[in-house]
Amino acid sequence: MNAQPTVFIxxxxxxxxxxxxxxxxxxxxxxxxxxSAEDFLEAYDTERPGCIVLDVRMPGLSGLELMERLHxxxxxxxxVLITGHGDIPMAVRALKAGAFDFIEKPFSDQVLLERxxxxxxxxxQERSDEQDxxxxxxxxGRLTAREKQVFELVVAGKPNxxxxxxxxxxQKTVEVHRAHVMEKMRAESFADLVKMAVLLEVTGxxxxxx
Amino acid sequence: MNDQESxxxxxxxxxxxxxxxxHFIEVTADSIWCLEPSRPIPEDTPPRDCARIxxxxxxxxxxxxxxxxxxxxxxxxxxCPSDLPGFWMSGQPSHAMAVASQAIASQAAGPSxxxxxxxxxxxxxxxxxxxVRHLACSLYPVESSLGLKAIWAIERDVTTKVEEExxxxxxxxxxxxxxxTALDGICVMDGSLTLIDCNDAFAELTAxxxxxxIESGVVKLQPLLGIKDDPxxxxxxxxxxxxxxxxxxxxxxxxxxxxxTASSADAxxxxxxxxxxxATGPKELRVELACRVTxxxxxxxxxxxxxxxxxxxxxxxxxxxxQRALAHVARLSxxxxxxxxxxxxxNQPLAAIVNYANGCARILSSQGVEDPMITRGLSAIAEQGRxxxxxxxxxxxxxxxxxxxREPFRISDVLSEAIELSIPDLHKAGIRIDTEFATTSDIxxxxxxxxxxxxxxxxxxxxxxxxxxxxxxxxxxxxxxGHGALPGKSDGESGMTVPRASSIPxxxxxxxxxxxxxxxxxxxxxxxxxxxxxxDAPQGERPQVTISIEDNGPGIPESVSxxxxxxxxxxxxxxxxxxxxxxxxxxxxxxxxxxxxPGQDGASFHFxxxxxxxxxxx
Numbered sequence: 001m002n003a004q005p006t007v008f009i010x011x012x013x014x015x016x017x018x019x020x021x022x023x024x025x026x027x028x029x030x031x032x033x034x035x036s037a038e039d040f041l042e043a044y045d046t047e048r049p050g051c052i053v054l055d056v057r058m059p060g061l062s063g064l065e066l067m068e069r070l071h072x073x074x075x076x077x078x079x080v081l082i083t084g085h086g087d088i089p090m091a092v093r094a095l096k097a098g099a100f101d102f103i104e105k106p107f108s109d110q111v112l113l114e115r116x117x118x119x120x121x122x123x124x125q126e127r128s129d130e131q132d133x134x135x136x137x138x139x140x141g142r143l144t145a146r147e148k149q150v151f152e153l154v155v156a157g158k159p160n161x162x163x164x165x166x167x168x169x170x171q172k173t174v175e176v177h178r179a180h181v182m183e184k185m186r187a188e189s190f191a192d193l194v195k196m197a198v199l200l201e202v203t204g205x206x207x208x209x210x
Numbered sequence: 211m212n213d214q215e216s217x218x219x220x221x222x223x224x225x226x227x228x229x230x231x232x233h234f235i236e237v238t239a240d241s242i243w244c245l246e247p248s249r250p251i252p253e254d255t256p257p258r259d260c261a262r263i264x265x266x267x268x269x270x271x272x273x274x275x276x277x278x279x280x281x282x283x284x285x286x287x288x289x290c291p292s293d294l295p296g297f298w299m300s301g302q303p304s305h306a307m308a309v310a311s312q313a314i315a316s317q318a319a320g321p322s323x324x325x326x327x328x329x330x331x332x333x334x335x336x337x338x339x340x341x342v343r344h345l346a347c348s349l350y351p352v353e354s355s356l357g358l359k360a361i362w363a364i365e366r367d368v369t370t371k372v373e374e375e376x377x378x379x380x381x382x383x384x385x386x387x388x389x390x391t392a393l394d395g396i397c398v399m400d401g402s403l404t405l406i407d408c409n410d411a412f413a414e415l416t417a418x419x420x421x422x423x424i425e426s427g428v429v430k431l432q433p434l435l436g437i438k439d440d441p442x443x444x445x446x447x448x449x450x451x452x453x454x455x456x457x458x459x460x461x462x463x464x465x466x467x468x469x470x471t472a473s474s475a476d477a478x479x480x481x482x483x484x485x486x487x488x489a490t491g492p493k494e495l496r497v498e499l500a501c502r503v504t505x506x507x508x509x510x511x512x513x514x515x516x517x518x519x520x521x522x523x524x525x526x527x528x529x530x531x532x533q534r535a536l537a538h539v540a541r542l543s544x545x546x547x548x549x550x551x552x553x554x555x556x557n558q559p560l561a562a563i564v565n566y567a568n569g570c571a572r573i574l575s576s577q578g579v580e581d582p583m584i585t586r587g588l589s590a591i592a593e594q595g596r597x598x599x600x601x602x603x604x605x606x607x608x609x610x611x612x613x614x615x616r617e618p619f620r621i622s623d624v625l626s627e628a629i630e631l632s633i634p635d636l637h638k639a640g641i642r643i644d645t646e647f648a649t650t651s652d653i654x655x656x657x658x659x660x661x662x663x664x665x666x667x668x669x670x671x672x673x674x675x676x677x678x679x680x681x682x683x684x685x686x687x688x689x690x691x692g693h694g695a696l697p698g699k700s701d702g703e704s705g706m707t708v709p710r711a712s713s714i715p716x717x718x719x720x721x722x723x724x725x726x727x728x729x730x731x732x733x734x735x736x737x738x739x740x741x742x743x744x745x746d747a748p749q750g751e752r753p754q755v756t757i758s759i760e761d762n763g764p765g766i767p768e769s770v771s772x773x774x775x776x777x778x779x780x781x782x783x784x785x786x787x788x789x790x791x792x793x794x795x796x797x798x799x800x801x802x803x804x805x806x807x808p809g810q811d812g813a814s815f816h817f818x819x820x821x822x823x824x825x826x827x828x
Contacts (some may be wrong), residue, residue: 014559019565026569057798089801091230106561106599109568109592 006050009033010040010066012058012178020053023109024116036062041069049127051100051119052079053112056090064090067097075130079117080109129199130147136196139185147184150177154190155197220634241277241285241345241365243270250356256739264361265291271360280337280367296336332368344372395497397429401509411698415495415518417462430460431514433499448503448510455622457499459516496520537825544690553602555791560599561712566812567591618822622647623756625723627658628665635670639677639719643669646724652755653822656800661819664793664804665757668815669721670762675813676719679764717762717811724758754802760814766806793817 007024011017012035021031030050034040038061040052052070056063063081070076078100083090094102100119103111143151146167153163160178164171187193235242247268251260273286281294291297329349337343350362389396395412399405404427413420417431423429433442434456447453500515571588574581622645629643636643654661766774775790790804797804797817804817 013562015562016558016565019562019569023565023569023572026572026576062803084798105557106564106596106603109565109572 004030004049005123006030006032006048007116007120008040008044008050008052010035010037010052010058010063011055011082012036013055016055024053024113025115029116037063037066037069040066046073046077049077049120049123051077051116051123053116054079054081056081056083056094056102064093064097067094067099071098075126078122080112080115080119088195132196133199136185136200140196140200140202142184143181147177147181150174151181151185151193151197154178154181154204155194155202212696217325235274238274239276239367241367242272242274242363243365244272244360244362245269245291246271246360247358250354250359250625252357252823255357260358263803267434272362277365280343282337300687314455333365342369343367346370347519392515393517395514395518397431397516399429399444399512399514401448401511403429403512412516415459415497415516416462431497431499431516433457433501444501444512447501447512451503453499453501456500456519457497457516459495459497461493461495507827549605552791553605553795556602557599560595560602564592564595564599566819604719616655616657618653618655619661621652621654621661621725621757621819624654624656624661625665625725625757628662631649631666632669632673635673636721639673641673641676641719641721643721643723646722648725648727649753650727651821652725652727654755654800654819655822656819657796660796661800664796664817665723665759667789667793668759668817669723671815672721672759672763672813675763675766676721676761680719722758722760724760726756726758728754728756754818755821756816756818758814760809760812762809762812764812765808766813771806771808 007029009017009020009024009031011020011033014035017033017035021033025031032043034043037058039062054066060180061069066081067076067081076098079098081091081094081099081102083094083104085101091102091104100122101115103115112114140148140151149167150163153166154160158166160171160174163169163180164174167174169177181187182190182193185193185196186198245264245268249261251263255263258425268291270286270289270291278284278286281297283289283294286294322599329351331347331349333345333347334342335345343700344367345365346368347365351358352360352362353474392411395409397405397408397412405423408420408423408429410420413423416423433444433447433453442453442455461546496519496521498517504511504513548693567588571585571592574584625645625647629645632643638825649828775794794804797819801820802818804815806813808813
């Protein structure tokens with residue numbers, strides 16, 4: 001996995017594109033520039049961390065349309081849109097379409113760099129969450145069917161006694177299963193386990209009980 | 211002479227006298243007749259019955275030649291009035307009624323001298339030729355103790371006189387109407403320049419009432435130099451007979467007029483216009499005067515037609531002011547479009563300058579370089595760039611505000627209007643234009659004029675491309691494939707060759723204008739229903755109309771199409787290279803897009819506009 005995030009700049013105006021790259025690059029960010037939304041989509045690899053800086057107004061596929069295209073994927077990098085001054089309807093549309101933020105022209109470099117910083121943080125957060133989720137999923141895959149049942153009931157907030165009654169087990173057996181779950185999931189505390197359950201979206205009582 | 215002789219002589223004299231009178235009666239132009247009812251008509255007979263008896267139950271006992279001739283017969287004696295078609299307008303008993311009531315009225319007046327019983331009445335009848343004759347009729351009723359026994363009548367044909375009077379009356383009415391209706395002031399003066407009569411318009415010019423004016427008879431009208439620099443006084447005009455030129459009409463002071471005339475507000479209003487910019491003073495009005503002089507027994511008559519020049523001049527001035535204002539607005543709106551069109555384009559390089567300067571400053575600081583001069587220079591560059599962008603932004607918002615008038619239009623109507631305007635050019639260039647308009651609802655909320663301009667601009671571009679390619683084809687058929695769309699550009703600039711019309715069978719030049727609505731109504735309805743769950747508007751499926759202008763010309767080389775939307779980039783046509791830039795700016799300000807796409811056999815430009823049914827986000 002590529003640790004260094006990239007700022008992808010998509011703008012049809014060569015001077016704007018290059019100067020944005022120059023400015024963002026000047027604070028040590030890795031930058032890639034694309035002249036059109038189509039070019040970007042062709043080259044883009046969802047595995048690469050980063051964010052997108054888009055001019056909303058472009059010939060061909062517009063900034064908004066590119067964003068809509070990106071959101072078709074489950075994993076879309078945050079988008080900072082650059083809009084014309086006073087183009088409120090466009091800004092509203094951009095946010096509704098899932099833009100991370102928008103900035104109006106003319107913008108201050110400070111604001112742009114801050115937005116990019118925040119966008120990259122968000123991307124990084126989302127990617128690490130995604131990473132964790134993948135890890136937890138792998139770990140939960142090692143649970144036995146009985147352990148999964150115990151896991152689901154326990155994170156639903158049921159005490160061991162109730163879980164034992166629900167599953168028709170002895171309380172002692174439930175405690176053993178629970179210990180196994182904690183170990184296999186590498187949870188350091190019960191709170192940790194609940195967090196994992198939230199990410200894995202295993203909440204609520206099981207649908208069927210054997 | 212004995213008694214016998216004298217009796218004979220007397221009898222002879224009487225006979226002669228009678229014959230003489232008979233002769234007079236026979237030869238006179240007047241009609242003379244006597245009508246006797248079959249029995250006397252009693253005094254108390256209602257006029258209606260009396261009239262019936264006179265018309266139907268009476269006979270003429272006397273009737274001279276003139277009377278008989280009027281009715282186209284030899285003799286009327288022994289005949290009944292109803293036998294004489296047209297007598298007393300017999301079809302209409304009203305005339306007979308009039309006569310009868312006159313006769314009865316005289317009876318009712320009681321026994322007195324026959325002479326005093328004469329009744330004069332005007333009646334009309336239709337003669338044998340079918341013409342209406344007007345008759346002045348003197349009636350002499352003859353009464354007995356039983357009632358009306360006979361009517362003697364002398365009728366004089368006054369048709370000519372009546373008709374002349376009618377004509378005169380009509381003519382008088384005609385001239386009266388003209389004088390009363392005329393916008394110009396009209397007055398008549400006698401030889402001593404005393405006012406005899408005038409119309410209301412003239413009175414208004416002098417700020418007096420017509421009655422006061424006629425009563426005083428005083429008018430101060432001073433002719434100035436005439437058209438041919440004639441000597442100017444009314445005396446000299448009298449010698450010329452007619453005259454036309456400018457004159458000064460002295461008005462009553464307005465303060466007085468305001469006190470005395472009912473239409474004081476009007477008088478003041480006029481005074482204002484008369485005053486305006488005139489050097490002749492508040493009481494003097496510069497007028498155009500047309501004068502005609504005729505001679506009557508009592509001397510000269512001056513007929514003057516007076517037109518207020520100051521008022522006409524101010525109207526002319528208003529008109530030309532209006533024209534100037536229109537031209538000014540037109541210039542301003544063109545300027546506004548240019549400004550808004552190029553503002554965006556200028557913003558890009560300005561923003562780039564600012565970015566580069568800021569980037570440099572950050573690089574220096576990250577490298578630990580601390581040179582106050584360089585830092586200051588860089589921040590000044592960024593600052594000035596921002597300032598320039600700011601100026602442009604203000605200009606742009608100003609021009610926007612002025613030109614935005616959005617209303618719902620059918621896009622097909624706007625396009626048709628633009629096509630209509632291009633017809634002369636298309637005709638001249640021999641280019642056919644076809645349309646394929648979407649049949650679904652195509653209402654857009656736009657500034658109709660602006661969208662029309664965009665369309666017009668794209669059509670003109672297509673015309674230019676088509677005529678240029680044809681010119682190349684005709685002028686140099688042997689030249690190898692070059693730049694059909696690039697007359698005057700060097701080969702090096704393009705760097706590529708495009709297959710040109712000379713190597714392709716020449717198709718008739720044609721422009722196609724299409725509209726497509728997307729998504730279709732069903733699609734958009736579907737999209738809407740899926741999105742309402744989240745309370746969100748459908749983003750990718752905003753209903754819009756795409757307008758395509760396609761030509762079958764040589765198309766546009768790739769190297770050129772990349773620069774098409776650069777401001778001041780011209781393909782050597784007549785324009786200054788702002789057309790597409792402005793067009794794109796207009797379309798974008800309407801929430802649409804404008805782009806170029808190579809067509810199948812030529813160039814095609816497309817632009818989109820959101821349809822009115824699109825969700826409004828604000």
